[in-house]
Amino acid sequence: MSNLDSYLSPSRKFRTLGRFSALISLTLAALLLMLAAKSWALSTEQSKHLLLRGGFGAQPELLQQISKLNKSQAVNYLLQQQHDSAAVPNCVKNKLLDKKARRKMSVDQRKVFSKSLRQCSREFRSWYLQQLINDGAVLANQMGLFWHNHFTSSLRKVKATQLMYGQHLSIEKNALGSFSQLLKAMVNDPAMLVYLDNVNNSKAKPNENLGRELLELFTLGEGNYNEADVLSAAKALTGLGLNSNYQSQVRSRLHDSSAKTIFSDTTIRSADDLVAALLAHPQTSLHITRAIWKHFISAVDEDQVVQLAAVFARDWDIKQLVRAVLNSEQFWHDSGKMIKSPVELVVGSVRTFKGLDIPPRRLMKMLKEMGQLLFDPPNVKGWPKGRDWLDANKFLVRANLMDQLARAISSNMAVMGAPYCTLEKMASLVAISMPGAEQGMQADNNMAGNCQQQLTQLVTDPIWQLK
Amino acid sequence: MKRRSFLHLGAAGAFSLALPNIAMGKNSDTPVLILIELNGGNDSHNTVLDLNQLSLYKKLRPQLGLAGDERVQLDKNFALHRSLKGFVEPWQQGELALVHGLGYANANKSHFRSIEIWDMASASDQYLSAGWLANVLPKLSPSAIDAMVFGRNAVAFSGGNTQHIQLKNLKAFFNQSKRIKADNRRSDNSALSYLLGLKQNISDSKELMMQGLSRNIKLKTKFPKSIFGQQMADVAKVIRMDLQIPAFKVAIGSFDTHKGQKNVHRRLLQQVADGMLALRSELQTSGHWPNVLMMTYSEFGRRAAQNGSGGCDHGTAASHFLMGGRVKGGHYGDYPAFDDLQNRDVIYNVDFRSMYQSVVQQWWQQPGFELASGLESLDIIHRA
Structure with missing residues (x-):
C-alpha cells in the first residue's frame, strides 16, 4: 500500500490540487458571471430608454420584465413579442357594395351609406387605439405605425374601412418582416391605389401621383431620380386598378405595356418590373435604413446608415435592421433627445x-x-x-x-x-x-x-x- | 441668453419708436406684409387667363378650361377666374399687381421640397436652413413677436432670429394660453430647449396680445365664415391693435387638384378673394390700408394640359397677386407661352425671389437686401 501510496501520492496530491483549483476556477467563473451579469444587465435608465423608444413608455411591468436582461437580450425580447389582437369591428368585414349598386342608390340611401362609412371609420380607429394600448407587442406596433406613416394612405380619401383594414393587415404582417414583400404589397394595395389615384392611371390618360410618390417618398427619396423616371414609373403602373370586388388587378386594356427606360439604363414594362428596379436601386436601402434609424435615434450617423443599408439590401430583413439600430452605440447614448408623437x-x-x-x-x-x-x-x-x-x-x-x-x-x-x-x-x-x-x-x-x-x-x- | 438680451433691446426700441404712433392712434410705422400660401400648388392657368392664347388654352384643356361664363374680364388681354371677380375693383384702383411666369430653374415637383424652396428662397439644388424672412424682420420692428402664422407652415420665418408664433385663431390662443406661465429654465438637451422656447414665445405673445386687446377693437366689416376668412379677420384685428408686428401668414388649401378640380378650385378661390377683400375693406375704413401688403404664393403651378381625371398634375411657373394700398398696380413678367413647353410644362420667366426681394427692398425699405447675386428687382411699390 505504502508503495502504492507513495506511487500514487503525487498524483493524489495533484488530484487534490486539481480539485481545489477546479473549485477555485468554478468560484471565479461564478464570480465573474455574477459580475458580468451585473454589468451586462440593463440599468433602470437603459430599460426606460429602450421602452420609451421601442415601445410606448416605461410601463412598470415591462420595466420589470426586461430589467434582468442585457441590452441585446432586451431588444430580442421586444422583437419576439407576438400580437394579441382583439376582434376587429364587424363593419370592417362587411362586403363592400360594388360600384353598380352604389350608382343605383337614391340621394337618401347615399346619405345613409356615407354615414355608415364614417361610423365604421370611427369604430375602426377606436379599435386600433385600443390595440395599441393593450397589445403586448409594443415594438411590432411601433413599426406598424412607422410603416403606416411611410406607406401613407388616409381613410378620409379612401373612405372604405375595408380597404384600409386590408392595408393594415399587410403592414402588420410585414412590419418586422420583409421590405421587398411589403413594397410589393403596397404597390398593389387597393387602399393605396385609391389614395394615390392609380385607379385613374391609364395608357390614354396617365396620372403620375403614385409613380411620383413611390420614387420620392416610398423608395429612393427626393433628389435621386428625374422627371423622366417619374413618367416611366407612372406608365409602368398604368392599368393597375381595382376590379368590381375591390381587389387589385391589371386591366390590360388600360395598361401601357411598351418598354420604358428608368434610371437611364433599366428597361421596365409592368408594375412588377418597376418594383424590381426600385429594389435594385442603391438609394432604396439607404432611404429606408435612414428612415428607420431616424425613427429610433435623434441624429443620423451616415456611415452607420451606409453599413446597415448594405446588409439590409441583401435580404430586406426589417427585423434584423431594427435589431442592429437598437443595438447601436448611438441608440444607447440618446436618452431624452427626441419628442414623443x-x-x-x-x-x-x-x-x-x-x-x-x-x-x-x-x-x-x-x-x-x-x-x-x-x-x-x-x-x-x-x-x-x-x-x-x-x-x-x-x-x-x-x-x-x-x-x-x-x-x-x-x-x-x-x-x-x-x-x-x-x-x-x-x-x-x-x-x-x-x-x-x-x-x-x-x-x-x-x-x-x-x-x-x-x-x-x-x-x-x-x-x-x-x- | 441671446434671446433675452435681444428682447431687452426690443423693449427699449419700443419706447422710442412705438410711443408716438400709439399717441397718434393709427397707422403704425412698420409696414405689414401678409403672406397667403395657396397650399397644394394652385392651378394658375385657371386663375389668371391670357386671352391672347385662348385657342391654345382650350386645346390643352378641353374640359378643364374655363368657359366664357366661368371667367371675368380684367383688361384687354387678361381674364380672371370668376370667383375672383371682386379683384376687378382693386385692379381698377391700381392696387393689384399680377406677377406672371413666377418660378425657378429646374423646378422641383415635390410639394414638400418645392414649398421649402419658396419658403427659404433657395435655388432648386440649394439646401438652406432658414426661411427668407427669418432674419429680416427683427430689425424692422421693436415688437417682441415679429410674425404671426395662422394655420400651417411657418418655415418662411423659421431658422433665424425672428420670433414667431403659430396659432389657429386668436380666441383659441387666448383660451389655451391662459395657464401657460413664463418658464425661465434652460437646458442643454436640444429637444427640451426647443419646447421651453415655444413656451416662452407663447407667454410673450400672450402678454403682447393682452396689451392689444385692451384697445377693445370691434371689426366693422363682415368677414366670411370660412376658416381662412376668420383668420383674415384675426389678422385685421391684430393690425388694428398697432402692435408693430411686421408680418403675418395665412394658409389655405388644398389646391392639389389632380382630380375633379372645378368645384374645389372655384370654392377655394372664392374663399381667397372674399377673405382678402374683407381685410382690405376693414383696413381701408380704419386707415391702415396704405401700410398693408398681401402677397400670394404656392409651391408650384400646374401642367399646361389637363389630366385624365378632371384635374391637372404638378407643374412649374405661375402667376401670383400682390394687393395693397401702395402697390403699383399692373402686370409684371410675361404670361408663359403655351406653345413653348418644356417636358409638358410652361417655362418661368421671373425668378420668384425677385418678387420677394422687391418686397423687402421697397416695402420695408431695405435697399441693400439681396436674395441672390445679380437678382433683378421689380419696381412694384409706391413710396410712402
Whole structure:
C-alpha cells in the first residue's frame, strides 16, 4: 500500500490540487458571471430608454420584465413579442357594395351609406387605439405605425374601412418582416391605389401621383431620380386598378405595356418590373435604413446608415435592421433627445398609468387635436416627425391635454395609487430628470398626500413629452 | 441668453419708436406684409387667363378650361377666374399687381421640397436652413413677436432670429394660453430647449396680445365664415391693435387638384378673394390700408394640359397677386407661352425671389437686401 501510496501520492496530491483549483476556477467563473451579469444587465435608465423608444413608455411591468436582461437580450425580447389582437369591428368585414349598386342608390340611401362609412371609420380607429394600448407587442406596433406613416394612405380619401383594414393587415404582417414583400404589397394595395389615384392611371390618360410618390417618398427619396423616371414609373403602373370586388388587378386594356427606360439604363414594362428596379436601386436601402434609424435615434450617423443599408439590401430583413439600430452605440447614448408623437404621448400615458380611466372617445379627440388621427395622415408625406410635431399652437394643445391627463390621474389616484409614489418610481417614468425639480421631490418623498401633486407636475412638465 | 438680451433691446426700441404712433392712434410705422400660401400648388392657368392664347388654352384643356361664363374680364388681354371677380375693383384702383411666369430653374415637383424652396428662397439644388424672412424682420420692428402664422407652415420665418408664433385663431390662443406661465429654465438637451422656447414665445405673445386687446377693437366689416376668412379677420384685428408686428401668414388649401378640380378650385378661390377683400375693406375704413401688403404664393403651378381625371398634375411657373394700398398696380413678367413647353410644362420667366426681394427692398425699405447675386428687382411699390 505504502508503495502504492507513495506511487500514487503525487498524483493524489495533484488530484487534490486539481480539485481545489477546479473549485477555485468554478468560484471565479461564478464570480465573474455574477459580475458580468451585473454589468451586462440593463440599468433602470437603459430599460426606460429602450421602452420609451421601442415601445410606448416605461410601463412598470415591462420595466420589470426586461430589467434582468442585457441590452441585446432586451431588444430580442421586444422583437419576439407576438400580437394579441382583439376582434376587429364587424363593419370592417362587411362586403363592400360594388360600384353598380352604389350608382343605383337614391340621394337618401347615399346619405345613409356615407354615414355608415364614417361610423365604421370611427369604430375602426377606436379599435386600433385600443390595440395599441393593450397589445403586448409594443415594438411590432411601433413599426406598424412607422410603416403606416411611410406607406401613407388616409381613410378620409379612401373612405372604405375595408380597404384600409386590408392595408393594415399587410403592414402588420410585414412590419418586422420583409421590405421587398411589403413594397410589393403596397404597390398593389387597393387602399393605396385609391389614395394615390392609380385607379385613374391609364395608357390614354396617365396620372403620375403614385409613380411620383413611390420614387420620392416610398423608395429612393427626393433628389435621386428625374422627371423622366417619374413618367416611366407612372406608365409602368398604368392599368393597375381595382376590379368590381375591390381587389387589385391589371386591366390590360388600360395598361401601357411598351418598354420604358428608368434610371437611364433599366428597361421596365409592368408594375412588377418597376418594383424590381426600385429594389435594385442603391438609394432604396439607404432611404429606408435612414428612415428607420431616424425613427429610433435623434441624429443620423451616415456611415452607420451606409453599413446597415448594405446588409439590409441583401435580404430586406426589417427585423434584423431594427435589431442592429437598437443595438447601436448611438441608440444607447440618446436618452431624452427626441419628442414623443401624439400617439406615443397618449398611448404611453395610458399604458404607464394603469387604472387611468379616460373614455376612448376622449383619447381619440386628443389625438385628433394634436394632429395624429389614426389612419389619417395629413398628406402623402405622412405625419410630422420629431420637433415638427410642435409649434406654438400644438404646444398649447398638448399643454391642455396634459392638464386633462393630470386631472384624470388625480381622480384615479385611489385605483392607481401607491406604485408610483416613490422618487425612484417616478424617475423611472420620464426620459430625463426634471431640471430643478429633484429637490422639491426629495423633500416631499415620504408625504403620500403629495404624490398626486408630484405626478401632476410630472405629466404637465415639458419633459413628459420627451423620449 | 441671446434671446433675452435681444428682447431687452426690443423693449427699449419700443419706447422710442412705438410711443408716438400709439399717441397718434393709427397707422403704425412698420409696414405689414401678409403672406397667403395657396397650399397644394394652385392651378394658375385657371386663375389668371391670357386671352391672347385662348385657342391654345382650350386645346390643352378641353374640359378643364374655363368657359366664357366661368371667367371675368380684367383688361384687354387678361381674364380672371370668376370667383375672383371682386379683384376687378382693386385692379381698377391700381392696387393689384399680377406677377406672371413666377418660378425657378429646374423646378422641383415635390410639394414638400418645392414649398421649402419658396419658403427659404433657395435655388432648386440649394439646401438652406432658414426661411427668407427669418432674419429680416427683427430689425424692422421693436415688437417682441415679429410674425404671426395662422394655420400651417411657418418655415418662411423659421431658422433665424425672428420670433414667431403659430396659432389657429386668436380666441383659441387666448383660451389655451391662459395657464401657460413664463418658464425661465434652460437646458442643454436640444429637444427640451426647443419646447421651453415655444413656451416662452407663447407667454410673450400672450402678454403682447393682452396689451392689444385692451384697445377693445370691434371689426366693422363682415368677414366670411370660412376658416381662412376668420383668420383674415384675426389678422385685421391684430393690425388694428398697432402692435408693430411686421408680418403675418395665412394658409389655405388644398389646391392639389389632380382630380375633379372645378368645384374645389372655384370654392377655394372664392374663399381667397372674399377673405382678402374683407381685410382690405376693414383696413381701408380704419386707415391702415396704405401700410398693408398681401402677397400670394404656392409651391408650384400646374401642367399646361389637363389630366385624365378632371384635374391637372404638378407643374412649374405661375402667376401670383400682390394687393395693397401702395402697390403699383399692373402686370409684371410675361404670361408663359403655351406653345413653348418644356417636358409638358410652361417655362418661368421671373425668378420668384425677385418678387420677394422687391418686397423687402421697397416695402420695408431695405435697399441693400439681396436674395441672390445679380437678382433683378421689380419696381412694384409706391413710396410712402
